[in-house]
Amino acid sequence: MPRPLALRRLGRRAAQGPAVPVTLPWQIATTAHLCALSPLPIATGSGTAGPLLGADRLAGGPFHFDLIDAYEAGLIQGPNMLISGAGAHGKSALAKAYLHRTTALTALTGRPRWTAVIDPKGEWTALGQRLGYAVLRLQPGGTVRVNPLDTAPGHLSPPRQRATTISASPAPPSGAGSSKTTGADHDPPAAGSTSMRASARTRSSTANPAGIGGQGDIDGVAARRAAVLETLLAVALDHPALDPSQQRLLVETARRISTRPGATPSGPTAPTLHDVRHLLAQPDHALAEDLDTTLDELLDRRRPLLDATVTLLEHDLRGIADGPTSRGLAWHTAPGLILDLSALLTQPRTLKLVLTAATGWLAAVMYGQRATHKVTIVDEAWIALDDPAIARHLENQWRLGRQFGQVNILITHAIADLRTRTGSSGASATAEGLLNTTSVRVFLHQNPEHVGSLFANMGLTRRQTDLLDQLPPFTALWQIGPHTALVDHTMTPDEWTFADTDAAMINSPVPHA
Numbered sequence: 001m002p003r004p005l006a007l008r009r010l011g012r013r014a015a016q017g018p019a020v021p022v023t024l025p026w027q028i029a030t031t032a033h034l035c036a037l038s039p040l041p042i043a044t045g046s047g048t049a050g051p052l053l054g055a056d057r058l059a060g061g062p063f064h065f066d067l068i069d070a071y072e073a074g075l076i077q078g079p080n081m082l083i084s085g086a087g088a089h090g091k092s093a094l095a096k097a098y099l100h101r102t103t104a105l106t107a108l109t110g111r112p113r114w115t116a117v118i119d120p121k122g123e124w125t126a127l128g129q130r131l132g133y134a135v136l137r138l139q140p141g142g143t144v145r146v147n148p149l150d151t152a153p154g155h156l157s158p159p160r161q162r163a164t165t166i167s168a169s170p171a172p173p174s175g176a177g178s179s180k181t182t183g184a185d186h187d188p189p190a191a192g193s194t195s196m197r198a199s200a201r202t203r204s205s206t207a208n209p210a211g212i213g214g215q216g217d218i219d220g221v222a223a224r225r226a227a228v229l230e231t232l233l234a235v236a237l238d239h240p241a242l243d244p245s246q247q248r249l250l251v252e253t254a255r256r257i258s259t260r261p262g263a264t265p266s267g268p269t270a271p272t273l274h275d276v277r278h279l280l281a282q283p284d285h286a287l288a289e290d291l292d293t294t295l296d297e298l299l300d301r302r303r304p305l306l307d308a309t310v311t312l313l314e315h316d317l318r319g320i321a322d323g324p325t326s327r328g329l330a331w332h333t334a335p336g337l338i339l340d341l342s343a344l345l346t347q348p349r350t351l352k353l354v355l356t357a358a359t360g361w362l363a364a365v366m367y368g369q370r371a372t373h374k375v376t377i378v379d380e381a382w383i384a385l386d387d388p389a390i391a392r393h394l395e396n397q398w399r400l401g402r403q404f405g406q407v408n409i410l411i412t413h414a415i416a417d418l419r420t421r422t423g424s425s426g427a428s429a430t431a432e433g434l435l436n437t438t439s440v441r442v443f444l445h446q447n448p449e450h451v452g453s454l455f456a457n458m459g460l461t462r463r464q465t466d467l468l469d470q471l472p473p474f475t476a477l478w479q480i481g482p483h484t485a486l487v488d489h490t491m492t493p494d495e496w497t498f499a500d501t502d503a504a505m506i507n508s509p510v511p512h513a
Contacts, residue, residue, distance in 0.1 A: 049073065051101030053094075054474075054489040063487045065480070066102055067407050067440060068113075068373050076439035076481040079407035080398055084414065085444025090474040091411050092379060093499040094442070094489055096127050099377070100498075103131055103335075115336035115375040116362055120351060120383060122342030126498035133336035138354055139343035140319045147325045148228050148360035149257075149273070150266040151221045151367070218259060226254035227396065228360035229276060234389035235352055236308040236316070241389060245301055252290055253279050266364060268324045273313055280306040316350045321357035337365070348383075355383060356390055363397055366406055374406040381412040398437050410438070414450040441479040445471040 050066025071079040085091050099115065106113050115133070117124045128135050136144050229250045234242050242250070256279060257263065257271035264270050279287075280302045288298040313322050339358050344351040366374050384390045398408050443460075446468040460468075464477055464484070471477070478485040491499060 051098070051105055052490075053098065053101070054487045057486045057488060058484065063478075063485060065098075065478070066105075067375075067409070070440065070480060071407070075483065078437050078439040079402060080438040081407070081409045081440040081442070082438040083409065083411045083442045083444070084446075085442075085476070086447050087413065088473065089445040089471070090476075090489065090491075091444055092123060093491060093495075094444075094474070094476070095377060095379070095409060095411050096124070096499045097489070097491055097495050099375075100127060100131070100495060111372060112335065113373045113375055114366075114369045115377065116365065117336070117338045117377045118341070118355065118358060118362070118379065119338055120341045120345060120355070120380040122340050122345075124338050124379065125340060128336065128338035130498060131336060132334055133338050134334040135338045135340060137340040137343065138320050138358065140350075142319060142343075143326065145319070145323050145326045146321055146358060146361040147266070147270060147272055147323065148232065148321050148357035149225050149271050149276075150325055150361050150364040151224050151270075218255070221265060222251065222255040222258045224363070225258060225271070226251040227393065228356070229254060231356050231360075231389050231393040232312060232353060233305055233308045235349075235356060235387060236312055237304060239389070241392070242305075246305060248291060249298075249302055249305065252287065256287070266325065268327065270324060272323055273309060273317070273321070274323070277306065277309045277313060280309060312353065316353045317357060320354055321361070325361065337362075351383060352387055352390060356393060359394065359397070367404060372405055374404070375409065376401075376406060377409045377411070379411045381410040384410075385412060395437065408438075414447060439481050443468055443477045443479075444475070445469065445473070 049069035050064045052062050052064055054063050055061070056063040067079060067081050070076050083091050083095055099117075102113075103115075117128065117133075119125070125135055127133075136146070138144060138146065226247075230242055230247055233246075233250070234240065253276055257275045260271070260275070262269055283295065283298050283302060285295050288295040291298060293301070339362070341351060341354055341358070344354055362376070366376070378384060378394075384394055401408060448469045451465045451469050460477075460479075467477060467486070474489040474491065476487050476489065478487055
């Protein structure tokens with residue numbers, strides 16, 4: 001079978017060995033001589049831990065790397081990684097090869113990892129199926145729902161290496177399991193006595209739903225739910241952030257739905273967005289008093305939040321994240337999970353909201369996984385970085401990831417134009433703050449108009465930025481903490497069966513050998 005043109009070119013390059021058509025500065029071009037004269041300034045590589053990814057042209061010899069091993073060895077301060085570059089230069093293929101090879105190595109060493117991939121374009125399914133991952137396709141009217149307010153995945157079985165087929169019982173109709181309310185205001189209940197209001201507040205604060213421990217657990221569960229709600233509603237309202245009074249209302253709302261009788265951290269009786277809608281539609285005097293305000297002021301304050309919640313339930317998240325997580329999903333028995341959001345790719349607003357809801361649910365999944373290490377990969381991360389509320393949400397999750405063994409990998413296009421996309425200095429600082437939590441940065445080919453910003457904002461040297469708009473596909477500049485490597489990456493013919501994203505344009509099947 002004839003090989004596609006792109007593969008033939010790559011095959012010729014692999015057969016001839018690394019050939020980077022760039023003019024290197026003298027101090028890099030004469031590395032071999034400088035090593036003999038003064039070995040101290042010359043990089044010695046990132047070590048031999050991790051899978052072989054390619055050839056290191058600065059240190060010479062093979063280039064091995066693993067994010068978790070690098071963190072354990074003290075090479076980096078934060079277990080997060082960014083892969084950036086122009087289209088068609090190998091970002092996603094590099095990430096897939098990395099996951100494929102690290103999975104093989106961890107299986108041999110007996111240190112299993114649980115990996116989740118957020119896949120907006122539906123390009124990770126083939127690799128996921130090969131590795132035995134569960135694949136959840138989220139789409140309007142689909143049979144799979146995830147509840148963004150889940151805070152624990154329930155009883156889990158240890159992950160095992162086998163192919164997994166996702167099955168789900170028929171999804172409940174939108175709003176199942178909770179009272180349906182309209183968006184209209186409801187007459188508030190009459191104010192009771194002070195003792196009655198105090199009793200109601202006491203019951204709310206001390207109720208202990210099944211599966212939740214003491215008050216600290218309740219506060220933690222409520223805080224996580226409030227954070228997800230704040231992000232969802234900020235995106236729905238097209239606000240970079242909610243104001244403090246709205247944030248406080250959502251915290252109290254999350255606490256109340258978390259302590260209602262019968263509420264559980266996850267499963268069919270866990271709180272959902274319908275519970276949020278119901279509470280916002282019918283606030284009472286006790287809630288107003290807890291928030292140090294009057295009921296009339298509270299009715300005005302919660303109005304935008306109620307309208308946004310109704311819109312989420314009846315439009316954007318309907319059939320996707322508008323009820324309890326579907327029963328019968330087998331994701332927890334698989335070694336990983338692919339969240340396929342490709343059905344929403346042409347709906348930018350809905351895609352952002354579902355991505356937020358999915359990451360909220362995924363955080364609960366990660367907390368409950370028994371694997372020592374967890375890996376989250378976000379492909380097409382410009383979708384998240386483009387919205388300050390989502391970027392802030394991800395940044396907060398990433399900062400807490402080390403507490404339960406989670407590492408994160410972002411794959412995005414140009415990151416140098418964040419100030420242009422986010423539109424305000426505060427929003428730009430949020431997105432850049434997320435990027436600044438990454439100790440490993442992999443730069444493939446960058447478009448010329450972005451190189452100057454990388455030099456100014458990302459800490460690259462002039463010599464390094466001069467290379468970036470000349471790099472061919474699959475050659476990347478790695479920053480691993482204080483270490484630097486220029487790597488010619490290799491892809492095996494077998495890996496092209498799941499890594500090639502150009503087959504549709506070439507209109508030719510990818511060979512299996």
